[in-house]
Amino acid sequence: MTTVTMMKSNHDKAGATNRGDWARSLGRRIGVVAVCLALAATMVIAASGGATAQVDDPGTESMIVSVQETGDATITLTVPFDLTVADERTAFEQFRSEETRQQRLLDRYETRLSNVVAETNAQTDREMALGTAEIETRTHDSAEVGVVRVTATWEQLAATDGDRLRIDAPFDSGFETDRRLAVEPPETHQITAVSPEPTSNDGEAVWERNRQLDGFEVTMEPTDAATDSDGSGAGFGVLAALVALAGLLGVSRRR
Amino acid sequence: MARRRTTAILVLLAAVVAGMALPAAAMTGTADQTSEQQNETVDIEVGQQLSTVASATTDEVRSEADQAGFEQRFNETSSTERAEAIAERAGELETTATELRTEYDELTESYRTGEIDGSTFAQRIASLTTKAYAVERNTERLADYAAQLPEAEQRAFDVTEDDFDRITDQVSPISTPTTSAILAQYTGESTGEIEIERADGIELEVESEDGEQSRQFERPRDGSGSYELNQSEALAIATDTLSEQDGEWVLTSVSTDDGAYEFEFELHGAGEGEAEVAVDGETGTVFELEESVESDDDDDDDERLAVRVTDGEPAPGREVTLTVTANGEPVADATVELDEETVGTTGENGTVTVTLPAEEEAEITVTAGEREGELEFEFEDEDEDRELGATADIDNGTVTVSVLLDGEPVEGASVTANEESVGVTDANGTDSFSLPAGEELEIDVEYQDLEAELEYELEEHEDEDEEDRELVISVTEGEPAPGEEVTLTVSADGEGVEGATVELNDEVAGETGADGTITVTLPTEDAEIEVTDGDDEGELELEFEDEESDGDDGDSDDYDGERDEKEDDDSDDEAEDDDDDSDDDEE
Numbered sequence: 096m097t098t099v100t101m102m103k104s105n106h107d108k109a110g111a112t113n114r115g116d117w118a119r120s121l122g123r124r125i126g127v128v129a130v131c132l133a134l135a136a137t138m139v140i141a142a143s144g145g146a147t148a149q150v151d152d153p154g155t156e157s158m159i160v161s162v163q164e165t166g167d168a169t170i171t172l173t174v175p176f177d178l179t180v181a182d183e184r185t186a187f188e189q190f191r192s193e194e195t196r197q198q199r200l201l202d203r204y205e206t207r208l209s210n211v212v213a214e215t216n217a218q219t220d221r222e223m224a225l226g227t228a229e230i231e232t233r234t235h236d237s238a239e240v241g242v243v244r245v246t247a248t249w250e251q252l253a254a255t256d257g258d259r260l261r262i263d264a265p266f267d268s269g270f271e272t273d274r275r276l277a278v279e280p281p282e283t284h285q286i287t288a289v290s291p292e293p294t295s296n297d298g299e300a301v302w303e304r305n306r307q308l309d310g311f312e313v314t315m316e317p318t319d320a321a322t323d324s325d326g327s328g329a330g331f332g333v334l335a336a337l338v339a340l341a342g343l344l345g346v347s348r349r350r
Numbered sequence: 351m352a353r354r355r356t357t358a359i360l361v362l363l364a365a366v367v368a369g370m371a372l373p374a375a376a377m378t379g380t381a382d383q384t385s386e387q388q389n390e391t392v393d394i395e396v397g398q399q400l401s402t403v404a405s406a407t408t409d410e411v412r413s414e415a416d417q418a419g420f421e422q423r424f425n426e427t428s429s430t431e432r433a434e435a436i437a438e439r440a441g442e443l444e445t446t447a448t449e450l451r452t453e454y455d456e457l458t459e460s461y462r463t464g465e466i467d468g469s470t471f472a473q474r475i476a477s478l479t480t481k482a483y484a485v486e487r488n489t490e491r492l493a494d495y496a497a498q499l500p501e502a503e504q505r506a507f508d509v510t511e512d513d514f515d516r517i518t519d520q521v522s523p524i525s526t527p528t529t530s531a532i533l534a535q536y537t538g539e540s541t542g543e544i545e546i547e548r549a550d551g552i553e554l555e556v557e558s559e560d561g562e563q564s565r566q567f568e569r570p571r572d573g574s575g576s577y578e579l580n581q582s583e584a585l586a587i588a589t590d591t592l593s594e595q596d597g598e599w600v601l602t603s604v605s606t607d608d609g610a611y612e613f614e615f616e617l618h619g620a621g622e623g624e625a626e627v628a629v630d631g632e633t634g635t636v637f638e639l640e641e642s643v644e645s646d647d648d649d650d651d652d653e654r655l656a657v658r659v660t661d662g663e664p665a666p667g668r669e670v671t672l673t674v675t676a677n678g679e680p681v682a683d684a685t686v687e688l689d690e691e692t693v694g695t696t697g698e699n700g701t702v703t704v705t706l707p708a709e710e711e712a713e714i715t716v717t718a719g720e721r722e723g724e725l726e727f728e729f730e731d732e733d734e735d736r737e738l739g740a741t742a743d744i745d746n747g748t749v750t751v752s753v754l755l756d757g758e759p760v761e762g763a764s765v766t767a768n769e770e771s772v773g774v775t776d777a778n779g780t781d782s783f784s785l786p787a788g789e790e791l792e793i794d795v796e797y798q799d800l801e802a803e804l805e806y807e808l809e810e811h812e813d814e815d816e817e818d819r820e821l822v823i824s825v826t827e828g829e830p831a832p833g834e835e836v837t838l839t840v841s842a843d844g845e846g847v848e849g850a851t852v853e854l855n856d857e858v859a860g861e862t863g864a865d866g867t868i869t870v871t872l873p874t875e876d877a878e879i880e881v882t883d884g885d886d887e888g889e890l891e892l893e894f895e896d897e898e899s900d901g902d903d904g905d906s907d908d909y910d911g912e913r914d915e916k917e918d919d920d921s922d923d924e925a926e927d928d929d930d931d932s933d934d935d936e937e
Binding site: 142156199200204207208214215245271307 | 410421
């Protein structure tokens, strides 16, 4: 008996995860470059020069809403464990190895979430449905953090109007964040209007915990069509342009 | 009666709600607005449901992982360490339970003062309920583990049934049928109506569409801990507070504690129902109530008997007359048992006279054919029994017994091992002696008129120190690949083991040197390396990937072990392993 082999596989998995994250952040960086180009051309874009949003911050309990172009969204709940603390490490490692326990949790989550999806569906004119749900465990070596991620696809969470995507229900009715909430637009899109004011809005809109989200609305538009503002976001556009200009100056000064 | 009042206030409230454009939750009502409302119906919004589902799921991940971690530790450790692991886990659960209780008390206060509205209040109750149930469930599991320890050890480590009850008591107001009914509505698992009534306390009332009703309330205690009322007076008050049902509330348990009467009831004659009511023994104030009723599916009420005290005041050693009825009619010839011993049968009028035991607890069960009924008493413990706790540590042939009373070391307790006297405890409450021969060790401790007993089965009469150690094999030099020469290091508890026999695919390859290392040439196929040193064993399996099939460059993933092989010892080995991996990658 030996730990060597067991840990090897863990190590591998973590490595793969890190590579995946790296690839994703590269993708995001490319997205940011594209955004900058569009910005330079049109001067109409939403950006903030504030703190950098880190949607994947593994050490924070989060709900991440990752929107796809189709209007479907992946909802991810992250539960972090501090692997530098012996008890947390044992808890995480043991939980990761017990599939029955994970499955039991996932089943309960699926049942509950499907009720919420059905309820929200009844209040909107979209064809909402719950897609696949999964539970997975990841380790982030550098941060010494283990994360349990519970994900589920919420079909048609975002309303689609042409290329434009909008998320409101169910976050606009009594949703209370006792964890960080992040909304990630599809890579082809950017957030062009958001309410209430997020804690940070750097590509993704992030609200730190304990925020009331009454009147919640996030609008996302294709990055290359950002000029097609139809007026509804006019005031916002002007403000955004100013903010963006400030942002650009900030960027160039930093270089 | 309570229900009728509720309805009247509801009508008023409905008028108010109709005049409002926004649902209750959307307005963060000021203190003035809310304090005028005596009763409100809670609107549940989908956003709140999503919040509840998210926090419930997160809580469950945490508590399941903690539980998994505890079980892992428990299965790995020796007897005394197990007791320690249980005590540590109990401590964690108690901390969580206390925090939840504080949160609940603060929440209640915020609602009472109008700081938060009913909708927020109910949603937070729902979130607390998942946490409270997790504490309750994990405490019950832990109690099962603790029950495996000798009783004296349970006492020494404060992990007796009473200790676990204390933990679950903390979360008792948020792990009730009512709060779980609220939770079920917030997770969308059921639909119905939630009402909150605020008077001098807070009452929660839930009705589900499937006909389940539950309610609970809590009020501040106003008595000073004395008993001015006798039990039947208190019972009359309690019964009066229960909701009116088609059937009859039958008392099943009475207990007295800290100046209060606590009654438990069961609903007979209409559906399934249970209730618990706590009455202050001095003022007669009902300060806690919990009630839940499910609609009737099948009529099995004939199977239940009701037992009542119709004469005498129940107390330890007192004579009381009991009357046994079924659906209100006296039942003759019912067998009456007191603490599982038959004490008589009922006469024509359904009565029997029994003398209650002098103990703090009495359980009366009655049977007539298939029908059964019960009544339990738990009387307040005037001067609580002092119980002796003891624990034994066996190390290197020496047994050290520690004796505790109320958490303090006991000096002068006499200790016997396998019926031979082995001395008395010193000022630290400990007594050490040589481990006697034999496969069993029975330790008895006596102090004044108190006793404690510990029993151990000794496996092969072996000192704990000489328990089998796990040998760890690691590749410390060379690249593990088919046909390659590598240096293996065999270690136990972090130190190299000299003279361990190393077998490669069942053939002896040699013995380890002074630093625990040996150089071997790996076979061309998968390798199974086994080492033995006396009774100690270790194993490492190397599986080589077929390079032909996937064209792997052979740099990093040459071997992949068996995933289901788990090791009890942890971080040191991991670190070693990680090093190995990076070495491989670099080469």
